[in-house]
Amino acid sequence: PWPTVAFTTATTGDSFTFVAYGDSRDGSQAARDLSAQMKLWSFDLALHSGDITLSGQYDEYQNQYFAIYSDTIRSIPFFTSLGNHDYGANPPQPYLDVFYLPENAPAGDREEYYSFNWGNAHFIALDTNQSYAPGSAQYNWLVNDLENTHQYWKFVFFHHPPYSSSAHGSDLNVRNTLGPVFEKYHVALVFTGHDHDYERTWPMLNGAVSTAWDGGVVYVVTGGGGAPLYPAGADDFTAYSSSRYHFVRVQVAGCKLSLQAIDINGNVFDAYELSRCWTQVNDDAFGLDDPSGQTPPYQGEDGFEVAVFKGQLYVGMEADNLYGARVWRTKAGVTIARSQEDWEQAVDDAFGDVNNNDHIDSLEPFNGYLYASTAMRDENRDGTEVWRSSTGDAGTWSQVNDDGFGTNYNENFKDMAVFTVDGSPWLCGGTMNKLVGAQVWCTDGSLKDGGPKLSWVQKNRDGFGDARNIKIWSTGVFKGHLYVGVERYITGAHQYLPGTVWRTDGTPEDTTRWQWEQVFTATANSRVDIIGPFNGYLYIGFDGGNGTEVWRSSTGDAGTWSQVNDDGFGDAN
Structure with a gap:
């Protein structure tokens, strides 16, 4: 009778372990010893990067693979890829007959390349013995597969190495053709063989x-799975290399992974760790001292807006009532901030008016300048301000609007966006005005009376004709229209109303204003936020009473919006 065998199906969680190895082929004693060593380590699945056999014959699969790994493969799935030695015939019929692999490649190529999910990862096996050139069936399948996976991690395995400093060396066709695809779709690790050694590259x-x-x-x-070893080399891309029989063990734990290279005696001779977790890259409150003596300090500090301008990341924030609005940016030459040392202040004194400028409300590049708008601390101030700089450097900013656009009832200026009408770009944003309703103000960058202030034009009727539309929270440009998400509120009654979305295509209503139409009304709450365009749809969001609701439309027209998430993503809180 057959023995009882236990196995575990693929996890849907985000923690698991897999091994990878290749070029086991000859059924050598080294392959058998490595198999025995592999059994001493726990793992959930295995990847083979090709050259499973010497010449791809049926009896070789039995003697050089199944007989060696039988104790392991009866309870742990092994996923294989084709090496050049596995092509005893074309197509490699013995390989296709003895393995049962995912069949999601095009007809005629099924099981020769494929993909599958495990936990929070997506695995792809390729066949570099057949065409992978742009436009080929395999290339098109790969791009489509990567475009349509939403797994956190992506791993690829195949035979011919794009980077190797051993006997066969780098396969430049693989590197130049597939490398850009892996980079575009954020593949984390690529496992190959062909050269009978171990080599890990730098990223x-x-x-x-x-x-x-x-x-x-x-x-x-x-490629140290059992075939005769090759000498290890080294190149500029080499992080570590060694000529020894081995396998690689990778532990995935959510947003982190750790890799170990383990030799035939169980020695870990190389290790690599990768974290894609969220990491704080500045000191709390950007390291500012706390003059108020609060413990802990800066309980109310916020970063409100971000923008990229001339290669630097800007963060607009509130630095409490003692510091007011501030702007920080990454230092020149810093592509990714890693610590407080990578940051510097671009605006450090609320543009000289801490009493008025409570926080940065919006940051937006436009016509070679970075624009920053402010929000008032409360309604008893001077009105929102808009500043700009051509460099972003401290001391180079100048105010380019009249306070509050002429009234202190315009308390802020939210979510500036660039909107083009008849070939002419405009910089637009929206205010909160509790007296007459929200206003949309725009500039084409022309100077007012010779400057430095600009000419600004109100492009809507106050409150879109209803003073209860008191505040514009967000904007977005989609298919030739400017959209704004609006909060509705009856000031005297302190009563919130369902928020709305309005849009314009820039068609004139009169000599200064554009025509606007209401295209959406929320089911509850007081405001709607424009999330932004994605894959041909415009997305919006609001609190529908049972948690966040996300809606979308492919046209933005009234009556075409549909909800695309569960309320609160399943959590009403």
Whole structure:
């Protein structure tokens, strides 16, 4: 009778372990010893990067693979890819007959390349023995597969290495064709074989050493599965290399992974860790001292807005009532901030008016300048201000609007956006005005009376004709229209009303204003936020009473919106 065998199906969680190895082929004693060592380590699945056999014959699969790994493969799934030695015939019929693999490649290529999910990861097996050139069936399938997976991690395995400094060396066709695809779709690790040694690269981007932060991909040659070893080499891309029989063990734990290279005697001879977790990259409150003596300090500090301008990341914030609105930015040359040392202040004194400018309400590049708008501390101030700088440097900012656009009832200026009408770009944003209703103000950048202030034009009727539309919270540009998300509130009665979305295509209503139409009314609450365009849809969000609701439309027209999430994403809180 057959023995009882226990196995575990693929996890849907985000913690699991897998091993990867290749070039086991000859059924050598080294392959058997490595298999025995592998059994001493726990793992959930295994990847084989090709050259499973010497010449791809049926009896070789039995003698050089199944007989060696039978104790393991009866309870743990092994996912294989095709090496050049596995092509005893074309197509490699014995391989296709003895393995049962995912069949999601195009007809005629099924099981020769494929993909599958495990936990929070997406795995892809490729066949670099057949065409992967742009436009080929395999290339098109790969791009489509990567475009349509939403798994947190992406791992790819195949035979011919794009980076190797051993006997066969780098396959430049693989590197130049597939490397940009892996980089574009944020593949974390690529496992290959062909060279019978171990080699791990630094994160590679555009053919050069980079960092994982910048999107570099790590390539691992794991060809020490049992075939005769090759000498290990080294190149500029080499982080570590060694000529020894081995396998690679990868532990995935949510947003982190750790890799170990383990030799035939169980020694861990190389290790690599990668974290894609959220990491704080500044000191609390950007390291500002706390003159108020609060313990803990800065309980109310907020970062309100971010923007990228001339290669630097800007953060607009509130630094409490003692500091007011401030702007921080990454230092020149810093592509990714990692600590407080990478930041500097661009605006450090609320533009000289702490009493009025409570926080930065919006940041937006426009016509070679970075614009920053402010919000008042309360309604008993001077009105929202808009400032700009051509460099972003401290001391180079100038105010470009009249306070509050002429009234202190305009308390802030939210979510500036660039909107083009008849080929002419405008910088637009929206105010909160509790007296007459929200206003949309725009400028084309022309100077007012010779400058430095600009000419601003109100582009809507006050409150869109209803003073209860008191505040514009967000804006977005989608398919030739400017959209604004509006809060509705009856000031005297302190009563909130369902929020709305309005839009314009820039068609004139009169000599200064544009025509606007209401295209959405929320089911509850007081405001709607424009989330933004994505894959041909405009997304909006609001609190519907049972948690956040997300809606979308492919046209933005009234009556075409549909909810695309469960209320509160399943949590009404």
